[in-house]
Amino acid sequence: MPNTDINQADEPQLYEGPQVSGPSSVAAKAVRKKRVLPAVAVLALLAGAVGIGTTLPDPKSSDAYVALLGEKASLESDRDSVKSSYESMKSKYDTLQNGMAAREAKVTAREAEVGKADAAVKSADAAVKKREEAVTGAEKTKAANTIADGTWTVGKDIEAGTYRATADVGSSCYWGIYATGSNGSNIIDNDLPGGGRPSVALSGGQDFKSSRCGKWEKQ
Numbered sequence: 001m002p003n004t005d006i007n008q009a010d011e012p013q014l015y016e017g018p019q020v021s022g023p024s025s026v027a028a029k030a031v032r033k034k035r036v037l038p039a040v041a042v043l044a045l046l047a048g049a050v051g052i053g054t055t056l057p058d059p060k061s062s063d064a065y066v067a068l069l070g071e072k073a074s075l076e077s078d079r080d081s082v083k084s085s086y087e088s089m090k091s092k093y094d095t096l097q098n099g100m101a102a103r104e105a106k107v108t109a110r111e112a113e114v115g116k117a118d119a120a121v122k123s124a125d126a127a128v129k130k131r132e133e134a135v136t137g138a139e140k141t142k143a144a145n146t147i148a149d150g151t152w153t154v155g156k157d158i159e160a161g162t163y164r165a166t167a168d169v170g171s172s173c174y175w176g177i178y179a180t181g182s183n184g185s186n187i188i189d190n191d192l193p194g195g196g197r198p199s200v201a202l203s204g205g206q207d208f209k210s211s212r213c214g215k216w217e218k219q
Contacts, residue, residue, distance in 0.1 A: 027148040030219045101114060142217065145159070146214075146217045146218070147163065147210070147216050147219060148210070148215050149210045149211055149212065149214070150209070150210065151208070151209045152182070152203045152207065152208045153180055153207050154206040154207070154208060157206070158202070158204055158218075159202050160190075160204050161201075161219065162199055162202075162218070163199060163200055163202060163208075163217065163219065164198070164199035164200050164216065164217060165197040165198055165213055165214070165215070165216055166195070166197075166215045167197065167214050168195060168196055168197055169193055169194075169196065169197070169212075169213045169214060170193060171194045171195065173188060173192065173193055173194070173208050173211070173212050173214075174191070174192050174212065174213070175191055175193075175198065175209065175211070175213055176189070176190035176191075176204065176209045177200065177206050177207070177209075179205065179207070180206055180207050180208045181207075184207075184209070198213070199219070201218075
């Protein structure tokens with residue numbers, strides 16, 4: 001076998017016919033050399049590429065990478081600051097919310113107390129009004145059943161019944177009972193009590209006259 005610049009294992013196996021010496025053998029060697037040279041060149045390029053790759057600069061040491069790291073750190077700092085501000089505001093909001101809920105509960109309780117107080121006041125007002133109405137009614141009744149000095153016709157001006165002086169009378173007090181329409185000429189009863197609280201019984205068909213005796217109240 002003839003010698004070549006590369007091993008037989010690396011050279012493509014081509015069938016070239018019987019090996020003979022002479023001019024034909026020399027031509028065959030020349031052809032094989034032409035085929036081996038491109039393969040060697042390819043191997044050399046690959047080896048050079050591997051060598052160049054080991055000397056490439058680290059991308060992490062480039063200015064662009066360092067700038068990106070700075071921007072990332074700045075963005076992370078801004079993010080942390082915003083997060084901290086958010087948490088602070090949320091804490092204040094929660095505090096205000098809780099305080100508001102507590103105040104609303106107090107307001108609700110106070111409103112309930114005010115409602116109870118209003119109900120009590122209304123009840124008291126109703127009771128006072130009822131007493132006032134009772135007093136007013138009693139006063140009206142008393143006023144209707146009270147007469148002063150003058151001449152009164154029983155059944156027309158005043159009701160029949162027993163009347164008594166509301167206070168002690170003086171010595172000049174005079175009262176008289178007459179038949180209605182007699183103009184004082186038909187005396188049924190009269191008196192000059194001179195003191196104390198005199199009383200008279202009046203019936204229908206009578207006139208009652210009081211002079212300087214004060215007020216009389218129906219009993």
